[in-house]
Amino acid sequence: MIIKRKVAVVGAGLTLFRRRMQETSRELAWEATKMALETAGIELKDVECVVMGSAPDAFDGIHMKGENLADGCGGWRKPYTRVFVGGGTGVFVPIAAWWHVASGHFDICLAVAEEKMSPCHPHPQWAFHTIFDPILSRPLGVNLIWIFALEMHRYMYKYGIKKEDIALVSVKNKANALDHPCAQLAAKITVEDVLNSEVLVWPVQRLDISPITDGAAAIVLASEDVAKKLTDSPVWIEGVGWCLDSRYWTNRDLAYPKYVEYAARMAYKMAGIHNPPKEIDVAEVYDPFDYKELHHMEGLLLARKGEAPKLTKEGVTQRDGDLPINPSGGLLGVGNPIAAAGLMKVCEIFWQLRGEAGKRQVPGDPRTGLAQAWGDLMQIGTVIVMRA
Amino acid sequence: MSLEKIRDPERMRRWPGHMETDYVYTVGLAGERFFREIKDNGKFYGTRCEKCGITYFPARTFCERCLSELKEWVEVSPRGYVEMYTIAYMDLEGNKLEKPEIWAFIRFEGVFGGLVHKLGEVKPEEVKIGMVVEPVLKPKEQREGSITDILYFKPAK
């Protein structure tokens, strides 16, 4: 495969992440879009095409969400596309934006992700219920957290992992989020707090899980020539990967996300990465649940199977550790507006590699970063590798 | 295997389901003021983008062409004209309406945009394209800050 052109991220924008925002979905998208354009130093007229991403229409409660939000995403009289891979959408948006530019067809592409989950009443859980098979699962009254609970329990059982080891992820991420100005659930908590929190679906407890959130994120991508004119510090997209596993969650290995590994291998190959834990300086790993960060670190080959909890316990994944994971605070701390949460991770890597992450900055001048999201019917991995 | 001959789906092996979800939508930043003006003062407002020289109606928070924040609120005359109209004989579920409804796209002078709304106090055969119309609002104490505070538009005097 020959990639014709280099593509860089040159600007990023993010809204507050909150349980309920007054802004309409379009207004939220606009706030992120405007900030991304301003930080890139361009105007809407300079944007040649737009890629937007959002998870199911059922959250915002507007069918044709892509079209309904088009003005907030800068999609006025421009080539405009919505991409969708469920929860993996946030990282798939910059991947799709990347190919728009890498193909040579466009020089500047705006990428926007939005999710407003608060309209769905009484709780978005009801929208999640309808993603399940109407014949085999829904008659049972299936609840989304069941699946995660089964997966988490399987992961614990297979490798002999204790709940207190998993809880450390929640403690770390919520503490990291204390330094994030957009964060919804930043907190100084202890492992005991997690273990004493309300049991939702065992072994998933209240503090193991990310919140319901409204929010939006946006980035600007540019071709090499244009990027170099716009900024002295472009962040290059050097690897992209995505992979979908079986449609049946009963036909997947619950203890190990093979599809994340395939997605990561695709991105690593493209970026020329042979030893991920050594060559990745900072990673934003999808963490809607605390165990998912560990699960995904292993799928991304950043830890050996069953060993991510050990790295976490040793402090390797702290901001000042050898392999900082989720210095933003992740979904557990910053919040989880589904598609926007994934793109928030890409924004964080952009800021980390530019040395612009402020109090969240990981030390040691990181040069290579990774962001990953996961979703669809709990079976997709989307991965992006970026370099300063 | 085609099931076309089976007219009654209840005769198949089945599981009945539904995908209903309930929603509460915020009217948003611009909507908050736009609907408050109708509710409290019976007035229509648009927002102006100086850069693009456009006044959007109904009022918006930002300009779709340049993404500028729109801070200039402009009162818009509630008298509009019928750009186009249609007559509905069936309701949302395909039932015949007792009385046909006239639905019109109404534009207003000096602004970009308009409203789709119902026409009242006029017979279908009397409606003309370009006809000047004005809104009939609910009594003030019954208004709740929504598009249904406007009952319909009627021919202007």
Ligand SMILES: [Zn+2]
């Ligand atoms: Zn404008």
